[in-house]
Amino acid sequence: AIKDYFLAQYRYVGEIPTHRKILIEKTRDLRGRNLVVFHAIFGRRINDALSRIFAICLGEKLRTDVRITVSDNGFSLMVSGDKNVDVDDLMREVTSVDIRKILSENIRRTELMKRRFRHCASRSFLILRNYKGHKISVRKQQVNAEKLMRICESIDPNFPIIEETYREILEDLMDVGGAEDIIKRIGKREIIYRVIETRVPSPFAHNLVVLGEADIVLMKDRRERLMELHERIMREIS
The missing domain is CATH 3.30.780.10 (SUI1-like domain)
Structure with a gap:
């Protein structure tokens, strides 16, 4: 065949x-x-x-x-x-x-960036999955992550969690x-x-x-x- x-x-x-x-x-x-x-x-x-x-x-x-x-x-x-x-x-x-520059600029506007940032923020304990014994829904986590990403970018575009998100997408998900x-x-x-x-x-x-x-x-x-x-x-x- x-x-x-x-x-x-x-x-x-x-x-x-x-x-x-x-x-x-x-x-x-x-x-x-x-x-x-x-x-x-x-x-x-x-x-x-x-x-x-x-x-x-x-x-x-x-x-x-x-x-x-x-x-x-x-x-x-x-x-x-x-x-x-x-x-x-x-x-x-x-x-x-x-x-690398063009991909980074393009990725910033995608849903992929938002999802991956949530994962990175969760691993860094900046976004909680549980609070006082109650599980936080993925939808709520995503909303919190998007707010956090905007705050981090306003502080420093090269904020460590943002940098890690780009690295994860460009080097782990892609090559x-x-x-x-x-x-x-x-x-x-x-x-x-x-x-x-x-x-x-x-x-x-x-x-x-x-x-x-x-x-x-x-x-x-x-x-x-x-x-x-x-x-x-x-x-x-x-």
Whole structure:
């Protein structure tokens, strides 16, 4: 099955991503929405950081929201409408920015930052889970944490708990150091990238396409979508 999977990918696009080659696929999902799929086999933590930095740069260039889907073997960026994505221009932008700084600025505005700050504050006993024998609800803890975060920022933007929250997100949840290394190697041409365009998402993109479908809840529905994509690929290469 694995051999057939790789063979179908190669027969369809003639390219297989490696640790030294990123395959960038411009395609559309089953609903015709504009997708750019990065086949990057660097692991989920690095891909999580890479996807965010690419999405931030692309969103600023096109002045639109960009939806992200991430897996161990790549990530996809969904762009609204028929806006063209100039991959070479995007790569030049990404290789010239301060990744850690841009990610930190972007993360501050997310729900992820608020949740992680609550965890860090709770471990530091700045937010209580229990008070006088009564359990404090997670919702109440979150409200208290958001108030505390605003107070800490007003005292010092580099308040220790805030710094720990950023560190936990960038270095534990993501691997921003690994992402920085990948971007540097792209800039030095130690890692190359190839751009392809497909009418139907390639086999390696199928999982990301289905993960990005917000209306898929049941595994049965997911299998049906994957089968639909597989059948379309088989018709293309037969």
